[in-house]
Amino acid sequence: MAQSLHSPALFSFRGLHPASAKPVITTNIRQQLHATLQARFSAARFPGISGLRGGIWSQRRPLSSLTGRRQLFDPRFFSSNASQTTAVPAELPVLSPPTVGIWLLASSALVFAVIVVGGVTRLTESGLSITEWKPVTGVLPPLSQAQWEEEFSKYKQTPEFKLMNHSMNLEEFKQIFYMEWGHRVLGRIIGLVFVLPLGYFALRKRLTATMPKNLFGMALLLGAQGALGWYMVKSGLEDSLMETPGAVPRVSQYRLAAHLGAAFVLYAGMFYTGIATLMDWRYAKTGAWAGLKGSDMQWKAILETPLVRRFARYSKALTALVFLTALSGAFVAGLDAGLLYNEFPLMGGRLAPPADELFAPEYAKATDKSDIWWRNIFENPTTVQFDHRCLAITTYACTTLMFLATRRPAFRATLPPLTRKMATSAFAMANLQVLLGISTLLYLVPVPLAALHQAGSVALLTTLVHLVVSLRRPGAAARVWRQAMRTRQATPASKA
Structure with a gap:
């Protein structure tokens, strides 16, 4: 097909009014037309990067997207599921927008907070006040006097109460209970704040190629933190402490270090990735x-x-x-x-x-x-x-x-x-x-x-x-x- 890119005959197909007679375009003409536009457009506007991943323009695009100069940082560049009439892969590699970096920094700030709250929980010796791990129903604290009495009776069976807090009353128990409950609820909030946007960004393909694997690994570590936290608490509830002379009811220092270390790794990973995302965006733009x-x-x-x-x-x-x-x-x-x-x-x-x-x-x-x-x-x-x-x-x-x-x-x-x-x-x-x-x-x-x-x-x-x-x-x-x-x-x- 030897027609010029600006040939009236070439664009007459697109300029036809819907009510007019529609010309018949054969498959060969369509392919030649697409190849001509692709070669001229890519050679004129992206001469230096045509070889990337088989050529940025190696995938077929609608004719309407090739005839005009696209605005800088068009949102459709960010994802291969952009709203187009046909499914077209991204023209450039997916680059995470600033919203991804802000989300990661907000998640890291929550992890920072839960580390501090966990430290206060340990310092106030509140961590052993909740004797059961209920990932779903544990979101709600006791709501009635009978429920409070039930929780307090469970705590009375622990070595900590028998050896150290045997004179504690219900009101004092509520204080340490709420401290541990707040720590656990904040952990659940972090899970929701991290996992739900992660699923959204992954489905919408807003994540740079290397990010999904790292972020899903963080999500798994976040889930494991709940189990590790309970594993740590269990070490302070064991009845064997009553049989050890001079034993003080406390959680295992090994499990505490593992729990805190995992939180530090999680925090550093979120913060590093968030800052790197914002820096990459700034570099790409300016x-x-x-x-x-x-x-x-x-x-x-x-x-x-x-x-x-x-x-x-x-x-x-x-x-x-x-x-x-x-x-x-x-x-x-x-x-x-x-x-x-x-x-x-x-x-x-x-x-x-x-x-x-x-x-x-x-x-x-x-x-x-x-x-x-x-x-x-x-x-x-x-x-x-x-x-x-x-x-x-x-x-x-x-x-x-x-x-x-x-x-x-x-x-x-x-x-x-x-x-x-x-x-x-x-x-x-x-x-x-x-x-x-x-x-x-x-x-x-x-x-x-x-x-x-x-x-x-x-x-x-x-x-x-x-x-x-x-x-x-x-x-x-x-x-x-x-x-x-x-x-x-x-x-x-x-x-x-």
């Missing part, structure tokens, strides 16, 4: 990356610099160290180790307790004492507090070194502005976290200070995760989009 607004490819030269690559590895290792320090704090909370050695920086007038106290033989359970090392590390309150101190001091020192490195001329000239900003924020948060930790220790773990200290650990992790994201290269979809935007802006529109 070319801005990590605070830089210069050349679109400036990030590539920066990330390939040996100095920046070393800094990126260091920041990831520091993030892992903060996570490990927070986990050690879970062991401190689980064993009430913060009530020992309420002084700083010394412990009993010396930098470290005696070796026979740090590795006491009575904590070993094996006949040959082969487990004395690891059992003292995880079960001896003195050793647990000492380890937490060492990790906290190491974390603070490493954060300070990272901040000082960003003040050096070589790093200031190379690192992106957002990276330097997050390094400063991490240093400021580390100082605040140290002050909160020392104050919590000196004042014998008051609930407000201890809760702020736990919130501070999440805040410090947040700044470091944000720092790691700032050194992330734009996603593949964002890079393709940016190339298309540059090509579109550089190429004048072809006349219809």
Whole structure:
């Protein structure tokens, strides 16, 4: 078919009035017509990216969509299920819109809140007040006096009531019950806030290619958190505690650390993905990356610099160290180790307790004492507090070194502005976290200070995760989009 793209005969098929006689268009003419339009349109407007995934225009599109210049960031680019007369795959890779990033950040904020509420629940010894796990019916608290009496009678059978709270009345029980109930309900709310929009975005194909697998993995971890939380609570309800001399009714520190660690992983995953989504969108739209607004490819030269690559590895290792320090704090909370050695920086007038106290033989359970090392590390309150101190001091020192490195001329000239900003924020948060930790220790773990200290650990992790994201290269979809935007802006529109 040798007709020109602007030939009147070519467009006479589309210009016919419905009431006029309809011409007969054979299959071969349709195919030749589509091929001509496709070749001219793609060569004129997207010369640099025609080879991607078999060519962006390799899929057939309606003729009406090929004759006009489409508006920048047309919503139909976002999904392959756009409302068209025929099912047509996306012209560009799916790029998640800002609403996805905002949803993920809102979900991470709720996880932040549930971590803090969980800490308060532990500090007020409210976690064992609900003795059953009812994922559906447990949403409602007792609504009548008879129901309250029933719940209270169940609590009276627990080791905690028999050993510690045997003088508690119903009104006092309601206070700890509502604290644990609020923690569980907030967990259910997070599930709804995360899972329902996830299903919507997945069905509407608003998620970048790599996101569905990661987000569905987070959804599974979120569901497992409920079961893990109940598994943790069960450890404090076991009747065997009544038979152990000197036993204190509390949940297993191992299960508490697992529950808290999973919450930290969930939070970091949501926050990282949300920030990365917003950064990818901004890069695709404007070319801005990590605070830089210069050349679109400036990030590539920066990330390939040996100095920046070393800094990126260091920041990831520091993030892992903060996570490990927070986990050690879970062991401190689980064993009430913060009530020992309420002084700083010394412990009993010396930098470290005696070796026979740090590795006491009575904590070993094996006949040959082969487990004395690891059992003292995880079960001896003195050793647990000492380890937490060492990790906290190491974390603070490493954060300070990272901040000082960003003040050096070589790093200031190379690192992106957002990276330097997050390094400063991490240093400021580390100082605040140290002050909160020392104050919590000196004042014998008051609930407000201890809760702020736990919130501070999440805040410090947040700044470091944000720092790691700032050194992330734009996603593949964002890079393709940016190339298309540059090509579109550089190429004048072809006349219809």
